[in-house]
Amino acid sequence: MKNTRDLDPSASPLDYYGAELRRLREAAGLSQRQLGDIIFCTGSLIGQIETAHKVPTRPFSEAVDAALGTGGTFTRLLPLVLKSQLPPWFQPYADMEQRASYISAFESQVVYGLLQTEEYATAVLGAVTLDKLTERVMARLERQRILTQENPPLVWVVLSEAVLYLEIGGRKVMREQLAHLLTFKDAEWVKIQILPFTAGAHAGLRGSFTILRSEDAPDFAHSNGYEGGHWTANPQEVKSRSLRYDHLQAAALSVEDSAAMIARVMEERYGEQPEPDGRTLA
Secondary structure, X not given: OOOOOOOXXXXXXXXXXXXXXXXXXXXXXXXXXXXXXXXXXXHHHHHHHHOOOOOOOHHHHHHHHHHHOXXXXXXXXXXXXXXXXXXXXXXXXXXXXXXXXXXXEEEOOOOOHHHOOHHHHHHHHOOOOOOOHHHHXXXXXHHHHHHOOOOOOEEEEEEEOHHHHOOOOOHHHHHHHHHHHHOOOOOOOEEEEEEOHHHOOOOOOOOOEEEEEOOOOOOEEEEEOOOOEEEEXXXXXXXXXXXXXXXXXXXXXXXXHHHHHHHXXXXXXXXXXXXXXXXXXX
């Protein structure tokens, strides 16, 4: 088991975070318990994070920065820590995503990751394995912060209608997820279209994919796979994906009609329903 004597700050962003937390806490003359009392957590939690046994959260990082007067050191470190929790094959995509000025995404089965609620993301990411589930969910939620940054990318998402009906996490989670999608109805930088079943055969039958464009790097395309993802900056492949995406947008409902469909499915499929005895089932 790791302890504070053999923690190597260069091993990973998480190890560096833990080593810095211990160094600055001790420099302030505080025990783990005393720092925990100040930021309303246990000394045990402080110890787990200092030894890289637990991943810190954003509220924890902000509280530590305030308590130790670090000027935001730990809050700035947190994105690196959380990105390190992503699968290695996904990290190049996450780097490009942070730099993107335009994101085009098609999803055939699940809500696009940047638009997922915490509960929905937990159900999606926990479907195959529960290993480091909390950390993986935190990393996904951290990625969503690009939607609220000062200069957000334009995110245009096409979702298959099947996404609305595939009940992930239960009816309550689905209702909250669809309600979350509706919060983007009037958003300037996020647009959502639904590709209806009536579209029939379409350009997205090969599966979900994303195209990232930025002002200072080549365009970049990513597609999902069973054991990982495939990403490419090959101009011809990106051009081919872009053409497929144009076809999907053309076949999808308008942004306004898509919002109406989401609202209808949310109420009809996931709204309150009476049980046979007349009671209301939430």
